[in-house]
Amino acid sequence: MRFPFAKGVSRASRRWSLWALLVVLVLALLGTLVWLAGRYESSMVQSRLEHDATEAVTDIRSGLTRNIQTLQALQSGDRTPESWHASAADLLRERREIMRLEWRNETLDVLGFVETPYRTSVFELLGRGSLQTDVGLTCTTAGRLSGAAYSTSYFMPQRDGLGLEVLDMCLPIMVAGRLTGYSVITYSLQDMLGELVGRQLARGIGLSFTEADGTRLALQGMPSRGSRIYIAQQLLDLPGNTLVVRMESRLGTPALFPNVLTALVTAMSLALLAVLYLLARDMRRRLKVEHDLGEALAFRKAMEDSVLTGLRARDLQGRITYVNPAFCKMVGVDAKDLLNQSFPSPYWPPELAGVYQQRQEIRLAGNSLPREGHESVFMRRDGTRFPVLIMEAPLINAVGKHTGWMSAILDVSEQRRVEEISRASQDRLQATARLAMVGEMASLLSHELNQPLAAISSYATGSINLLQDRMDYDQPLAASVGPASAPLSEDLQLAMRRIAEQAERAGKVIKSVHDFVRRRDQVREAVEPRALLDAIMPLVTLQARKLGVTVAIEVDETCAPVLCDRTMVEQVLLNLSRNGMQAMQAAAFEAGAAEPSPREKVLTLRIRPAASNAQSRWVEFSVADCGEGISVEVAEQLFTPFFTTKEEGMGLGLSLCRTVIEQHGGFLGFEPAQPRGTIFSFTLPAAQPHDAGPHAA
The missing domain is CATH 3.30.450.20 (PAS domain)
Structure with a gap:
């Protein structure tokens, strides 16, 4: 019984063996082709280059021999300097490799010379006389050989900053077996390569003269660079000097498949086709399955990675x-x-x-x-x-x-955050709606209460007038009856005046609140700080007596008058004073005291400059109580509209107080008092000299 696993292993091993055979055949084929092609083509290129180098040397030697024959013809017969000069000039126009041709006598004195018309004189900088010794040695060798002799090459600098490698050839002039002089030719090695070597041989190669140690003397064409360079060298043996002709070429890179390997390629190709045919059926199915599986895995991976x-x-x-x-x-x-x-x-x-x-x-x-x-x-x-x-x-x-x-x-944290923001926005909308409703109620109450307050003020004024008239009428009677009725009438008059003052004050408060709610311009005036306390002290004293609170006043007389809306600032002081007294009353009862002692409940009203010097631009008002203080949780929401810790409170007092002070440009804040309690303080701007009268702000 054959198991699926064993069948899969057998199929996999057979597939791997076929792949191994294919790899071996391909490597053997390519290795053999590259090795044989390289050997064959390299040998062919090198042989061709050697043959070209031999032909180049032959061309140079033939050109030099031709020049010698021409020179011998030039010196044959009797020549005058004029005729020699004309013939020599024609020779130099035909032979570009010759830089200078000289006619010297047997003592090597120059009888005449001609220079090439194609360039300036090669001896222009150093002069010909500096080389007289070398010319003498060359001509001595030529006389000994009874033929042409060549000197070693030497370098001649030129005016263009470059130089030229040249050599001299000396040919004895024999007339009837007697030495009559010498012909001296100066060759340019570079022009010898360009003029004496055939154009077909010099095309696409680097041709140069070198010395035996490899020093390059002259170059024709571009030198080859790289690792696949073919080089051929041939000796140019001249009488008196030997040069090396070097030929470099990158042409003829070995082909991968030369014709001689066609049979071998055909055989290996047939073997490859047979192996590939066996693998084709198996590979087609496997590739299709792998492709489908890869697409499925890629799709699932992309889906899993992109999902949030x-x-x-x-x-x-x-x-x-x-x-x-x-x-x-x-x-x-x-x-x-x-x-x-x-x-x-x-x-x-x-x-x-x-x-x-x-x-x-x-x-x-x-x-x-x-x-x-x-x-x-x-x-x-x-x-x-x-x-x-x-x-x-x-x-x-x-x-x-x-x-x-x-x-x-x-x-779902973002969803919860959005829900919380929505809930907070809803609360703010509700608070805004309540504030709008409070504003409407304040406007309505201010309109409705003005008339009753005016009536109270009128009745109080009328009662005072009646009491005054009664006192004038009963004064003789009071003298006979007794002094008891006169003080009673004075107390009633004082009470009625207080009623009229507070009714008028209530009207002003309602008008200020109405202007504050309607955002109208408020009238501000310069007021003495002590006058603000004096205006609210009757009400503060009345409530302090009721709650058993002692009121302490500390006023720095150096404080300047403040510029403010008097009625609204008095309400702020009154509100802060009431809050302080209520806080001390609540703290005393929570501590378990049946009747709190007035010594434990002291409300301090303080006025002083906001800075250390008396010339400060701001005046600070503070109200300090001896209550339990304000907790951290309450402090965070203390000035929030509609937040209150009192059962009967609306939560608008401190919020309105801060708004009033901020409209005056000041700041309302609080801090804990020592050893206990809280200090509420606010600042008001000091009046300037030009602020003496009331003005709208």
């Missing part, structure tokens, strides 16, 4: 077997730190780890899990907590077996 929902898979033991990038980013932990992790998970808050572990054990013990989601709290790597929504479902494999659980996790 965190995905987590657990096995039956609760170990994490898979997490997607969204989940790793959500909890701030790398996938390698999460895989194969059991309980407790790294993203569980330590304080909730026990509860979560019990919950997971209960879920894993059941055969099925509810598919509806449940909320939980996870922890990031930095310790921050965030709410999540978890939806879990059983993980079933391809054969229908339950292998674990799959979870989809959503980070």
